[in-house]
Amino acid sequence: MLENRSAKETADWLERRPEIEIVSRDRRGLYAQGIRQGAPQARQIADRFHLLQNLRDRIERQMTKMTAVSRFAGRSRLPSAPGDRQSTLRCARRDARELMFEQAKELHASGKTFVAIAAEIGVGHRTIAKWVETDALPHRRRLTLKPSSPLYFQDFLSRRWADGDKVGRRLFHDIRHRGYTGSFSHLERLLSEWRRAERLETSRRKEPTRETPAIDPATGWQISPVVAAALCMKPTPMLTHSQAVTVAVLKDASPSFVVMRRLAMRFRGLLRSADPGKLGPWLDDARRSGVHSLQQFARTLTRDIEAVENAIVEPWSSGQAEGQINRLKTLKRAMFGRAGIELLRAKNATTQLLAAPQNVTKTLIKYNVTPLFDYISERMIQSCAL
Numbered sequence: 001m002l003e004n005r006s007a008k009e010t011a012d013w014l015e016r017r018p019e020i021e022i023v024s025r026d027r028r029g030l031y032a033q034g035i036r037q038g039a040p041q042a043r044q045i046a047d048r049f050h051l052l053q054n055l056r057d058r059i060e061r062q063m064t065k066m067t068a069v070s071r072f073a074g075r076s077r078l079p080s081a082p083g084d085r086q087s088t089l090r091c092a093r094r095d096a097r098e099l100m101f102e103q104a105k106e107l108h109a110s111g112k113t114f115v116a117i118a119a120e121i122g123v124g125h126r127t128i129a130k131w132v133e134t135d136a137l138p139h140r141r142r143l144t145l146k147p148s149s150p151l152y153f154q155d156f157l158s159r160r161w162a163d164g165d166k167v168g169r170r171l172f173h174d175i176r177h178r179g180y181t182g183s184f185s186h187l188e189r190l191l192s193e194w195r196r197a198e199r200l201e202t203s204r205r206k207e208p209t210r211e212t213p214a215i216d217p218a219t220g221w222q223i224s225p226v227v228a229a230a231l232c233m234k235p236t237p238m239l240t241h242s243q244a245v246t247v248a249v250l251k252d253a254s255p256s257f258v259v260m261r262r263l264a265m266r267f268r269g270l271l272r273s274a275d276p277g278k279l280g281p282w283l284d285d286a287r288r289s290g291v292h293s294l295q296q297f298a299r300t301l302t303r304d305i306e307a308v309e310n311a312i313v314e315p316w317s318s319g320q321a322e323g324q325i326n327r328l329k330t331l332k333r334a335m336f337g338r339a340g341i342e343l344l345r346a347k348n349a350t351t352q353l354l355a356a357p358q359n360v361t362k363t364l365i366k367y368n369v370t371p372l373f374d375y376i377s378e379r380m381i382q383s384c385a386l
Helices: 007-015 029-038 048-067 085-109 114-121 125-133 150-162 168-176 184-206 225-232 241-253 255-273 276-287 292-303 305-313 319-334 341-349 370-385
Strands: 022-025 043-046
Touching: 007 029, 022 029, 043 048, 043 305, 048 225, 048 255, 048 292, 048 305, 048 319, 085 114, 085 125, 114 125, 150 168, 150 184, 168 184, 225 241, 225 255, 241 255, 255 276, 255 292, 255 305, 276 292, 276 305, 292 305
Parallel strands: 022 043
Antiparallel strands: none
């Protein structure tokens, strides 16, 4: 049991045990670095439990990004107000003026003077006089455009934009020669709105099938990314009836979920196949899937490809060690954080799992981690349902 997570601490511990031949680890880079420094002779094996856990985390991130809900959200959210921030502010100001207009009408009907009404609602008495004479709130006239505004040159800028000239500095130089007196940042604010509209239009053309929120038919709530990711990793024969219905809803609502589930089932299968040759085609399919989180996951596996291939071939796993870690975390939480490193070592020493062989020391044991992963995933689904 090490006191901290660092490459140096790991390397020092391994240097004092040169007989170690195999090390099963999670996919933290500092552990890989520490093993290379402290035990260069040892074969590194990426723990299969952590490989499945990393994939599930990537799927959860993707579902969070697509459904636009927080990580712990369960209820469906109200749709966001249409329009950008400026249009929202304009609508709010318009509503406030309409309220003052109605108040002015009521106060004038009660017999108050224009000056008294103006002092009460905070509007000039000349404005009150205009409001009293009209039946509806008059629209404000737009200020006359001046050469300091990019909109003064909107026709010219629109033609250049349509011709393909979209470089801000070049457009700024052109309108300066035509009398523009404003700043470059003022022009960029206008151009950024045009670019944003183009990106939105381009994304709509590229993605004819849009992701829609998946609503649980049993509760009427939006299915949370945690539940979606756990179900995405669960094989069909292991699904309950209600879980199978939820998976069907997710498939109908999200084309990306269909792609992620297909690749997740293949990944579970290749971890049990003992055939590292299947890993390459899976990585190629993940890179071409069009799902950003799976593409990132494939890139990280490629950087640690030797340890991942060893995980497919070798029977070794740190599943039992993960069970001991969970037990120690429970002890520490039960003591409200007062469990120091020495006390935890003493409690752990009484329940050592296996004695090391005399001829060679291995830091792990053979263990099938897939049932452990399935059990944890099932507990996550049940806790979210509660």
